[in-house]
Amino acid sequence: MPNSSVNEDYLKAIFYLGRDGSRVQTTALARQLGVSKPSVTSMLKRLAGKGLVDYSSGQGATLTEEGRLATMRVVRRHRLLETFLVEVLHLDWSEVHAEAEVLEHHLSARMVDAIDRLLGHPSEDPHGHPIPDAQGRLRTRELVPLGDLAAGERGTVREVRTAQSGRLQRWKELGLVPGAAVAMRSKQDLEDVMHVRVGDRELATGTEGVDGVFVEREE
Amino acid sequence: MPNSSVNEDYLKAIFYLGRDGSRVQTTALARQLGVSKPSVTSMLKRLAGKGLVDYSSGQGATLTEEGRLATMRVVRRHRLLETFLVEVLHLDWSEVHAEAEVLEHHLSARMVDAIDRLLGHPSEDPHGHPIPDAQGRLRTRELVPLGDLAAGERGTVREVRTAQSGRLQRWKELGLVPGAAVAMRSKQDLEDVMHVRVGDRELATGTEGVDGVFVEREE
DNA sequence: CCAGAGAGTTAGTCATGCCTAACAGCTCAG
DNA sequence: CTGAGCTGTTAGGCATGACTAACTCTCTGG
DSSP: OOOOHHHHHHHHHHHHHTTTSOOBOHHHHHHHHTOOHHHHHHHHHHHHHTTSEEEOTTSOEEEOHHHHHHHHHHHHHHHHHHHHHHHTSOOOTTTHHHHHHHHTTSOOHHHHHHHHHHTTSOSBOTTSOBOOOTTOOOOOOOOEEGGGSOTTOEEEEEEEOOSOHHHHHHHHHHTOSTTOEEEEEEEETTTTEEEEEETTEEEEEOTGGGTTEEEEEOO | OOOOHHHHHHHHHHHHHTTTSOOBOHHHHHHHHTOOHHHHHHHHHHHHHTTSEEEOTTSOEEEOHHHHHHHHHHHHHHHHHHHHHHHTSOOOTTTHHHHHHHHTTSOOHHHHHHHHHHTTSOSBOTTSOBOOOTTOOOOOOOOEEGGGSOTTOEEEEEEEOOSOHHHHHHHHHHTOSTTOEEEEEEEETTTTEEEEEETTEEEEEOTGGGTTEEEEEOO
16 A cells, blocks of 8 residues: 555654654644644544554654655655746745645656656755655755854855745845855844844844745855 | 546546537546446545436437546646657656656646647647647547558558557557558458558558557548 | 644544445246 | 346445534643
């Protein structure tokens, strides 16, 4: 039995919520997926039955190795799709997430290969997320939230993490896209205001406004 | 509620089986869709409840106007997808049907428009099937099965109708593709053998071998 | 110490689609 | 005219994945 669409959504959510190594809580999954807590409990049991997650009542869930591989295949499809939608179909950077979210569950291996080939085997998607390779390996980088830069520090935007198209649109207008050079000018932590140079423009913002923008620190 | 994937498969099947204007039988649908007859009965009731088909017990089913429009939207997505898979992703003519069969249920209006635009608003798919326009209008043509040509008659291949990739592959090798000029040389009806000129090649075949190849008669 | 907030579970339901078993009605061959 | 072979239906069940109601458990604050 291949994984169903819903199935894959749970795996992805467990993957993202458990990135810090912690076990993923029922409530966190319910919130993330927009379903009730009992739905999560019952689904975790089924996923455990399929060998995709480790789960014991009340202790949260983690992916098994098999579950992690299955998740990487979904993430690979998602990120290749986003790249494809932007590069080939010329859809907007800020809109492609929702499309990819649906289609990622329905692409055959043949189509994934064809897209990968057409795009020249890209290593990251338009938002800077690394694309897992066909073996499920995912490149990792040392990134920090833009807001974590100290005054005077410089860096380069590498990833923008959000599923909200409005935020993406704003960041695009501000020049906060992967590759952009940034420099933290000053921070007033008490008022939650920071001044950041983005390319050759100045930006004043609160932490919330750039939450999800990740940069590589300049050495 | 949008139509589910299964839902759309039933509508398509009713559309194709009912092209001749007849009401579509439960058994025919069950065979076409590979499900049991009771499944069909129960689904027809639900489709009738949604106003997509006319159905009364024991009398077969037909599409309502609303059902026909919904079907045209699916057919449009399917045929645009096939064209796209061949033209852009360079998948083989004979393989794309299965892919399109899945994806047709999951394309947003935005993606359909993007594909349509990228392809330059094509009027037919790689197998020669007309693509319904965005308003659900479907061009109709006077086509006859290749095997119906009388000895001496000429024509042009316009559509190849089959979901079997092996048949498509064979026809491609034989040159039986949309646009090909054909001429019926001779027919031995008793032995079910006909000799057809395809482009500049000679082909000897039985009716079965070219069942699904439709031609436009030369005036 | 105990009340309330949260986390998490069980129990019971529902909708969607699928299945088999059983039965009813029609038609046609012998 | 009778039974075999269709057609099609009803009835009852199953898996998936969701829900609400109601419960337990644990932790924390007063």
